Amino acid sequence: MTTSSSAKPTLAVIGGTGAEGSGLVVRWAVVGYPVIIGSRSQEKAASVAAELSAQLPSGSASIRGDENGAAAKAGDVVVLCVPYAAQEGTIAQIVEGCQGKVVVTVGVPLQPPKVSTVWRPAAGSAAEEAQAQLGDGVRVVSAFQNVSAAHLKDLSYTVDCDILVAGDDKAAKAVAIELANAAGMFGIDAGPLANASVAEGLTALLIGVNIRHKIKSSGIRITGIGRAEEQ
Ligand SMILES: NC(=O)c1ccc[n+]([C@@H]2O[C@H](COP(=O)([O-])OP(=O)(O)OC[C@H]3O[C@@H](n4cnc5c(N)ncnc54)[C@H](OP(=O)(O)O)[C@@H]3O)[C@@H](O)[C@H]2O)c1
Numbered sequence: 510m511t512t513s514s515s516a517k518p519t520l521a522v523i524g525g526t527g528a529e530g531s532g533l534v535v536r537w538a539v540v541g542y543p544v545i546i547g548s549r550s551q552e553k554a555a556s557v558a559a560e561l562s563a564q565l566p567s568g569s570a571s572i573r574g575d576e577n578g579a580a581a582k583a584g585d586v587v588v589l590c591v592p593y594a595a596q597e598g599t600i601a602q603i604v605e606g607c608q609g610k611v612v613v614t615v616g617v618p619l620q621p622p623k624v625s626t627v628w629r630p631a632a633g634s635a636a637e638e639a640q641a642q643l644g645d646g647v648r649v650v651s652a653f654q655n656v657s658a659a660h661l662k663d664l665s666y667t668v669d670c671d672i673l674v675a676g677d678d679k680a681a682k683a684v685a686i687e688l689a690n691a692a693g694m695f696g697i698d699a700g701p702l703a704n705a706s707v708a709e710g711l712t713a714l715l716i717g718v719n720i721r722h723k724i725k726s727s728g729i730r731i732t733g734i735g736r737a738e739e740q
Contacts, residue, residue: 517570520688521584523547523577523591523603526557529615530590532661533653534572535561536692539664543570547580547603554580564662581606586684590615590653593635600642608646611681613688614639614705615653617712625717627710636675636705650676651705652685654712656694657719657726668692670728673699673708697731 520537524530525546534544538561546561548554554574562572574580581587581603591599593616618635620628632638636651643649652674660666672689674696676682682698689696699708711729718727 517542518585518684519543519545519583520586520588521545521547521580521606522588523581523599524595525574525588525590526553527590528658529653529656529661530588531557531561532658533588533590533615533692535564535662535664537570537688538562538572539565539569540691541570542688542691544572545580545583546572546574547577548574549577549602551576551579561662577602578606584610586611586613586688588613588615588688589639592616593618593630596635596639597642600639604643607643611648611650611678611684612639612643613653613685614649614651617654617709619713619716625713625720627713629706629710633703634706634709636702636709640702648676648678648681649702650674650678650681650685651702651708652689652696654705654708655715655729657715657728659725668694668728669730670694670726671731672696673704673711673729673731675699675702675705675708677702695736697734 525534526548546554558572558574614636616635640649656670672694674685686696715727
């Protein structure tokens with residue numbers, strides 16, 4: 510990864526205080542994306558932002574924290590990374606600040622305690638539920654569901670997982686693919702937002718693989734597709 514800080518969009522990572530979100534924050538900040546961590550608590554957001562900033566090499570972009578609604582308003586792109594059970598309530602806090610923007614949903618609908626069994630909400634996927642709640646003024650893209658949080662903050666670790674990017678707007682998908690590639694992963698256009706149900710379901714399957722193989726970060730890789738290092 511490089512550490513250039515050319516003009517990049519500011520990312521608001523809602524739930525960036527958590528396991529998955531904080532790992533993504535680190536991966537994006539180190540390659541120059543200014544990041545605002547969103548939280549229910551401004552204090553918690555600021556504290557996690559300071560903690561993550563301290564781990565980054567000099568030359569990385571800034572990480573700051575704010576309350577969810579303010580973070581979404583200040584971000585150019587919003588990344589939603591909260592547990593499924595918290596999705597509806599969190600979107601209610603950020604819906605205004607997301608209007609006109611791309612929102613990348615990372616959430617997976619899991620039904621504890623059966624977290625290794627695929628479960629789909631009535632809309633088909635958490636991403637489609639998010640789109641319905643955020644409204645037509647927001648372009649929702651689903652991505653990063655299959656990347657385990659386990660090693661994300663360890664920048665010496667190469668994440669061996671492709672990123673399936675589903676959405677109904679090509680330009681919005683390009684934003685998420687760029688974020689995947691910038692974070693050292695491989696983003697793939699996986700079709701319309703309705704296909705988010707497959708990527709979300711895969712996570713339950715991967716959790717089961719992790720449990721049965723006593724590992725922490727199984728992932729997926731699409732074969733038969735050209736990659737930069739092979740071209
Ligand atoms: N962990 C993984 O390996 C992984 C991998 C792929 C996808 N995902 C998906 O990514 C999403 C986040 O996962 P995570 O493991 O990072 O979750 P997490 O650490 O449990 O939670 C992330 C953040 O969400 C907020 N949150 C938690 N519970 C909440 C509640 N009841 N109401 C409102 N906000 C709440 C918290 O932020 P504040 O307290 O700061 O508000 C928390 O720091 C989930 O949908 C998960 O399925 C996770």
